[in-house]
Amino acid sequence: MLPPLAPRTYLSENAMGSTMVGEGSDLGPHALALAREFGGHKRKAGGMPVQWLEQTMFQLGLEVHRQPFARTLPFPDEAHERYLVRGTNVFGVLRAPRSASTEALLLLVPCSEGSKNNQAVGLLLALASYCRGQIYWAKDLIFLVTEHDLVGTQAWLEAYHDVNLTDISSGGLPGRAGAIQAALALELSTDVVTSMDVAVEGLNGQLPNLDLLNLFHSFCQKNGLLCTFQGKLPPPEGPSGPGYTQSLRTLGLMVLGQAGGGPGGAHGLFLRFRIEALTLRGINSFRQHKFDLGALGRTLEGMFRKLNNLLERLHQSYFLYLLPSLSRFVSIGSYAPALALLLLVLALRISWAENGEDGDGDPQPGESLPQTPRGFLYLVPPVLVSGAAGTALYLLPVRGQAVATQHFPVGEAEAVVLTLIGIYVAGMALPHSTHRALSGGGQRGWMSLKLVALLALALLLTCLALLNFSLGFLLGVTLVPPAAAVRPGGNRLPLAVLLVLTTPGVTLFLAVLVERELLEAPAGLGEAWQRYLGALGQGLLQEHLHGAHLSPLLALGAYPCWLLLWNVLFWK
């Protein structure tokens, strides 16, 4: 990336920058032994060995609590093969010897099926036992092992903060530590790693403070760990062609990941509770140079010790950024103008449409205007119908799954996705039916309808630009050109093709293709279609499980907007 646009990252938080800590731990063998033991008990229990975990944590000297939870998904989750989720989270609190329990740091390991994440649990326990022996903790340390990945994490977070955002039913927490300042989620399934991958994107495109990422990066450099971002190696330094493409790919992946609005890891759910968090993933590839768990343990220990020094919440550095690599960032000041220019196009178009419609900005008393009936009744059917289509798209797939499975030979999850696509496509046939109902306003009619569509789009994009820049940008890039160009009459075919290509549904499909391409694992159309269906299902599920905004936004915001444009195109 060009240096002026993407400056180097730097630690802004003084409390973490000036004090260097020496890490003394060597957790490797201990962690591996604990991981094996945990693996054995897990196999025996056929799930999370709650008893054993509690015992072990207790023996390490932690204050141990468990939290049972249950959640019935709105429809079966095919990707994870679950419907009725029931599980238990176990966590141990290490009370800070140097202060009252007002603040806390958290290390989280999701306990997954099979032998996944066994080493991570081992490392967690080993780290806990090491930290227990240290006297310098000023913040409580919480060591949390959750069951069922994100569902468990969500349940724990809601119980910890005593809120109920989703329909999860969980036992209350018997014990709490202070307000959580930062959290790290660890995923690790091998005894040795070649590199660490870090995930930043949280729910609804929220990002952790850049300082936390910088902290991780600086410790990786100190300990000689190789770290990747979005599964990409850092691009070679200096201006070079491959370096630029590498950065661009990384940036593209980050934009797509953020726009998707799903949590990029277990850390993603913490951001909503205003807890800065990262997910670290151990990767074991075919690289020669491998690291053992000791190096990883030292990195974690160092990060926690630095976070322990924090005097206030992480707030010094950027919250809104894009990363072309771990060592460089693009700040909001550099990328926001791009979307601002897109919005400017809409604003200009709106002002033209408005002038074209009213003609007289300042009605001179001298002109006796022909008194046209100033009714906007002809606008009501298209706007109402588009809104209704959006609402149907939002409500029906999940509400109507029982009906769909009764009448068609499909599973519930399939029914949901297929209803979704069905309603989406059916919406495109609406202009013909709405036009029958109205007498048509002629030239002025479509102009004012377009005005409404442009206003709605501008409103949507403005809000999105603030909430989730990447999503706003992707929607802006795809929707603004057709919105500016669309008009009825003449040759409709090219415009119709353009509109269909830019409809949010197709954009999502293209995004799936592009993402595979950026990951350098291009997918064929068939595979992309499968992934697309999966993404639709996951999108709906995430809304119900974690409160992701993407699917309601697309269904209630972008889709009706697009339908209005579609209506303009077929205006008679």
Place this chain on the structure above:
Amino acid sequence: MITDVLTAVALYLAIQDFNKVVFKKQKLLIELDKYAPDVAELIQTPMEMHYIPLKVALFYLLNPYTVMSCVAKSTCAINNSVIAFFILATIKGSAFLSAVFLALATYQSLYPLTLFAPALLYLLQRQFIPIKLKSKSFWFYTMQYASLYLCSLVVIICLSFFLLNSWDFIPSVYGFILSVPDLTPNIGLFWYFFAEMFEHFSLFFVCVFQINVFFYTIPLAIKLKEHPMFFMFVQLAIISIFKSYPTLGDVALYMAFLPVWSHLYRFLRNIFILSCVLIFCSFLFPVLWHLWIYAGSANSNFYYAITLTFNIGQILLISDYFYAFLRREYYLTHGLHLTRQDGTEAMLVLK
């Protein structure tokens, strides 16, 4: 919910009556040849006016702001319905009920005090008492109305005293409104300003800000003494913009009156831009609030910027209506086709 419906009904009846009065007055003025000959298109026809009361009621009930304040169970709905009944009583010409409802509204939130002036002007107009400072009947009626108002206010306050057996409620109701101790962010202008200010200036600025609400009453009363209802509308808007703890319900109340002035549409200059500004602001409020309070990636300045824009939008909207109203009145008496001395068409400039 019930109070909202009551408000809407009261507004409906009030505007229905008001329309009759406007129409009669217009007819009278036409018969008296007060209007210029070429203003036929400016005159309101019964056809146009027929649906206005219904529109007013619908504007109030279907306004998203009303719905939101209803869902939030804001006490603003009660205040609104008291004010609506006050307007109804005033238009019906019942000085006693009008004074009682005005006292109730004042008792609740103090600011409706300024509505005293338009109500008095309206009642005077209804009694055909000329508004002259020298005339005896003018002073007599004013004193009568004022004493009615003050008496009912005193009765209500004394009732509260007997209920509570202490005067504590005066500082905690009116003192709370006037000295603005609670700086919880809202859609108004006070909270940010006083949160940022040094303590020892705040008394002075509280006074300045509070005087701002009451300040416009007298000039407006002089300018709009022939049109007390429009005065009432402007005054309601001013209260809802400049009061210390404004809510969306206040905005909804004065917006309900917009259809009454729909005949001003052709004289409005920026109505499109202003309505866009207000709509955008209404959507950006929750977004920026989310960014500030929940996401933590923005700060209070962002949210305050949007309240500022929202209030500026409202102020411009009201001044736009005010200017349009004055222009229409001017054209009605001087004719639509103004010419300068040299024969070219003239433009009106507000000075």
